[in-house]
Amino acid sequence: MxxxxxxxxxxxxxxxxxxxxxxxxxxxxxxxxxxxxxxxxxxxxxxxxxxxxxxxxxxxxxxxxxxxxxxxxxxxxxxxxxxxxxxxxxxxxxxxxxxxxxxxxxxxxxxxxxxxxxxxxxNGQRDLHDKVLRHVTDAFREDPVRIIRVARFAARFSDFTIAPETMALMCEMVSAGEVDALVPERVWQELARGLMESTPSRMFEVLRECGALAVLLPEVDRLWGVPQPVAHHPEVDTGVHLMMVLDMSARLEAPLAVRFACLTHDLGKGTTAVDVLPRHIGHEQRSAKLLRAVCDRWRVPVELRELADVVAREHGNIHRSGELNAASVVRLLERCDAFRKPGRFDQVLLACECDARGRLGLEERPYSPRDRLNHALAVALGVATDVVAREAQAAGATGPKIGEAIARARIAAVGEALASVE
The missing domain is CATH 3.30.460.10 (Beta Polymerase, domain 2)
Incomplete structure (x- = not known):
């Protein structure tokens, strides 16, 4: 032994x-x-x-x-x-x-x-010295999970290259349908680990190069070649933008839930009709629908899919929240379930910050909506809702009317707070 x-x-x-x-x-x-x-x-x-x-x-x-x-x-x-x-x-x-x-x-x-x-x-030491990811023997082809593992290692060791013969073998395996037979648990495990690497974009770039991304995440694969809106640097397409967003999430040391939300927040842009491309009109709801399909396919944990759903639906409104009045801000907070889950809402804002800063020339720009909305939420949470409810009841309000009174109190507090800082 x-x-x-x-x-x-x-x-x-x-x-x-x-x-x-x-x-x-x-x-x-x-x-x-x-x-x-x-x-x-x-x-x-x-x-x-x-x-x-x-x-x-x-x-x-x-x-x-x-x-x-x-x-x-x-x-x-x-x-x-x-x-x-x-x-x-x-x-x-x-x-x-x-x-x-x-x-x-x-x-x-x-x-x-x-x-x-x-x-x-x-000769693994030689490949470490030369910074090459190379398969050991032809036995590599027997386990298609290794395709994702190689992509994950490329995300970890971003200065390593993949040996041409290894990439060729990965392409052959994809063409042979090996990736189609993967079990969801193993796929999600590898994808999640890859998202947490230092350069997560490389995992998806490698998967795309060998053809595996079109099988595993066709919703993501379709984003390449889709132009960004004119205001968002049209020289960069949506797939490239997504890779920048993922790498920004790593730079900001975002947790897995935020990185997954960054991956899936723009899926709807891959199905945008040509006549509405300049603004990607309505892509948020399409993104939320496609997100559900991805989560069902790979059995993504519930807490991750819930956060990603909020980001997919509301990231455009959060980006534009500086244009909203107090009533619209409170309604946005309600749709994000921020009053019940303020910690999760901060993660929603972090994902939106990654999206905003994952653009050419905007990497260092402060993301003002995050501070503004966190401040608005803190003020709204500071409203004594029990006192407001008792006063509304004393005035004869019941049921939904009490909720309306609480909303009015929150809107008034948020309006005053925002006016004082603008």
Missing amino acids: QTYLVGGAIRDALLGRPGGDRDWLVVGSTPEEMAGLRYIPVGRDFPVFLHPKTHEEYALARTERKSAPGYRGFVVHASPDVTLEQDLARRDLTINAIALAAGQADVAHLADLRIEALVDPF
Whole structure:
């Protein structure tokens, strides 16, 4: 029984980046031996165990053989005779197919990593040096999730290129229909992780180049070639603008919910008729409808789809909120459910800021609607609604009339506050 540290921990140590979870590979063992050593079995599709003390993952060396289309169409062979090199050969990229014997891996944070101790049969260190994302072997084609993973790594390592032969293989897999068979959970997991990378635009650019974006997110793919409104720099089309918005969301360190809202807020522009292109009239409601289809397809969590729906429907009104009077501002806050969910509303405003600043020449411009609407919300929330309700009841109001009285009080307070700062 031999144990090796494999994958991302070694890659990140060689790049001088902070390491995350450590994954271990066990060669020459069996599930029975692992259980006897009190490792905890957790793998459903192949033998993976948790260390009894550290709870780090330990997987038995294995090979995989394609048996059907999609992510789950595999026959897994895990036995003591599977070698380290055979296991590394089934991995996705050469930079993730480097191993280090356990006796050499106990140094703190791998800071004292000795290059000569590495097991690197597929020249991953060379590709790290050359900044290339390259598949290990033709076994890459057996798992279509790897197409999205390569795109995600391109978003993380934005100065890396994709080897031509790897891109060609990805294109072949898409043409063969492999992406069509992916399960929603895995697709969403990879997309979500890619959205949180430092340059999320690269993930979508890579997916578009190999043809996978048209399969996974045709609503997004259709945005390229659609001109932006004249007032928003017509030399940039909507797909390019979207990529700038996503990268702005990363620059502003937005959470996943905001980044997903940035991805989907303009989907309706991809279906805009030619005769209304100059203003993309009505695209907000079309965006909200297409958003629902995306969320159903990839089983996006409810809290993310709710935030994205508000942004899709209201981002145009939020951008123009400086032109609204107090009554219109309060109605906008009500439509955004800001009184019940002020924290979520701030995320809505952050997504709108990313949209506004994700344009050529506007990257550094302050987004005034965010401060104005947050101020209006704070003032409206400061209205003593219980007092207003009691006074309305005393005057004979019931039901909706009480709500109208509260709205009037909020409008009056917001109007006074906005007048004092303008």
